[in-house]
Amino acid sequence: MGVSVALFTADLRVHDNPVLRAALRDAERVVPLFVVDSGIRRTGFVVPNRAAFLADSLADLDAALRARGGRLVVRAGDVVEETCRVAVETGASVVHIAGGVSRYAARREDRLRAELAQGGRLLRVHDASLTAVPPGTLTPAGKDHFAVFTPYFRRWEGFSVRDVLPAPDAVPVPEVGSAGLPDVKTLLSCPPGPVSPGLPAGGETEGRRRLRSWLAGPLDRYEEQHDDLTADATSRLSPYLHFGCLSPAEALHRVRAHAGPGAHAFVRQLAWRDFHHQVLAARPDAAHHDYRPRHDRWRADAEQIRAWKEGRTGYPVVDAAMRQLRHEGWMPGRARMLAASFLAKTLYVDWRVGARHFLDLLVDGDIANNQLNWQWVAGTGTDTRPNRVLNPLVQARRFDPRGAYAHRWLPELRATDAMHLPDAVRREAGYPSPIVDLAEATARFRRLRG
Structure with missing residues (x-):
């Protein structure tokens, strides 16, 4: 043989x-x-x-x-x-x-x-x-991919996902030369920069341990708490799925076999991952070009972009998200949406600027999911409400009502009420005033987007 x-x-x-x-x-x-x-x-x-x-x-x-x-x-x-x-x-x-x-x-x-x-x-x-359902397997009549998630999800839910394959008992390898296992310096094309101090350990062993732990209890609370920034109630499995340390098909089977609440909501997130992969497979240009052009006249304010990257916009929930990204190389989905909406719609900066910054730091940085989620938020992708704007103050009241998430990542605010920050308190804490007025920014976006 x-x-x-x-x-x-x-x-x-x-x-x-x-x-x-x-x-x-x-x-x-x-x-x-x-x-x-x-x-x-x-x-x-x-x-x-x-x-x-x-x-x-x-x-x-x-x-x-x-x-x-x-x-x-x-x-x-x-x-x-x-x-x-x-x-x-x-x-x-x-x-x-x-x-x-x-x-x-x-x-x-x-x-x-x-x-x-x-x-x-x-x-x-x-x-x-690499996906639970292979890209191109599910298509609407007369088209090569689904452009809207909900009809895709209906078809995806009814698809018979392949059986899980066992790990082999033996892997006989012929004599062949090999380099040593690479380290960070070897893998990079330049001297390594700093690694986020809160980066998780990689590998299949750790990924499978985390999946077992997720299924053992936290999954039950997922539907209720997955957007709660304080609760930190997401699976954190995305890096392991991105690198293939976990099989999406196996994860789907095991979650579906879970009788408790939360399973369906988590299955939906696995479907979103497959959805973006099938979009990119059909439209590879969407990695860098607008999937649905809106003829935007993007702004390029270097100081505001820098403030966003550094987590110093003056809006605590946005800044906390950006600080978490730098510390952990990861942040929950709701935080990603808030940070992305603030850049692309409140500051009206080209989504590609934000997508590149995320790819520079995210351990789960994935071309399909990162780029197409950014386009979804920016309104140039598959969102059926392309002009929605997420107000960071309203979002904070809904998903961080006590300011605990903001306090966790913004140490300068730990002695203050992060939801109510008068200028005097900001100055004393060393925290910046808002870099933009929300009402004016929203009006500008709607005027320029047309």
């Missing part, structure tokens, strides 16, 4: 991994391969937080493979050239890879398929690896 290659990308796990299982079915020996891809590093997508999480995840994957008699083979360089080189060195006849949805992933697959074919080798792409 020979040798096959399982090329790991965003599926860094041994449980429920269609790529690894198919490679083991195809051959007597398998090369579990990860390439530190110089092409991705040149895009600026690999940043300190994701590099640190990735290094953890690769070390954990290697340990899981070694427990099964194998190991992770690491190469560095152009992913197509290195994968073909490994295939030649080991005599592999087929390479397995998880199907991606970005333009970069599509080009990588096309190049890899063509290069392998020149040597009489095959590329097998597994579309059911």
Whole structure:
């Protein structure tokens, strides 16, 4: 049966991994391969937080493979050239890879398929690896993707998701050269910048532990509390889903099997993830261009953008969100919406500025979800109410009514009432006055958006 290659990308796990299982079915020996891809590093997508999480995840994957008699083979360089080189060195006849949805992933697959074919080798792409429902599987009549979430979700709920695959008992690996496991410096194309001090540990082991803990109780409170900024009641599983340390299909099956309340609301969030992947697969330009152009005349106020990034806008709930992002490389969905709405609609700054800043820090920074969520908030994406504006004061009263979230992330305000900050109190605390008047900003947005 020979040798096959399982090329790991965003599926860094041994449980429920269609790529690894198919490679083991195809051959007597398998090369579990990860390439530190110089092409991705040149895009600026690999940043300190994701590099640190990735290094953890690769070390954990290697340990899981070694427990099964194998190991992770690491190469560095152009992913197509290195994968073909490994295939030649080991005599592999087929390479397995998880199907991606970005333009970069599509080009990588096309190049890899063509290069392998020149040597009489095959590329097998597994579309059911990175999402619960493969992109393109569900489409409305006469169209290639769903542009609105609700009808997509109705179809998605009725789809029969594939069964969960067990982790292999053994992974026999042929003799082949490998670089050492990469660290943060190796993964970055430049000297590493600071990693967020509150960054979670990466890897499948930690991801599965967190999933078990989530199912054991907190999930029951999810529907009621997921928008409550004080409660911190979200799963925090997004980094593990982004890197494929957790299988979305397995997560969906396990949540659906949970009898308690909250399951349906969380399933809906998994569906949103799949929804954005199917949009980007059909419209790869949406990563950088308006999905639905509104002919915006974006502003570019450098001082206001800097204040937003630093969490010094004078609106505590927005500033707390931005401080949490810098400290943890993560923030809950409601906080992301508030921060994004403030930049794109209150300050009327191009959503791409905010999306790039999020990608610079988010450990779960994902082209499909980050870019398309930003477009949803900015009103250039799939939101059916593109001109809605989230008022940070109203949102704070609803989702941080006692100011506990603001106090947690804004230490200068801990001795004050974060909901009521007279100028004298702000000056004494060292906290800035609002950088914009909300009523004037909303009026400006509606005038310029037309």
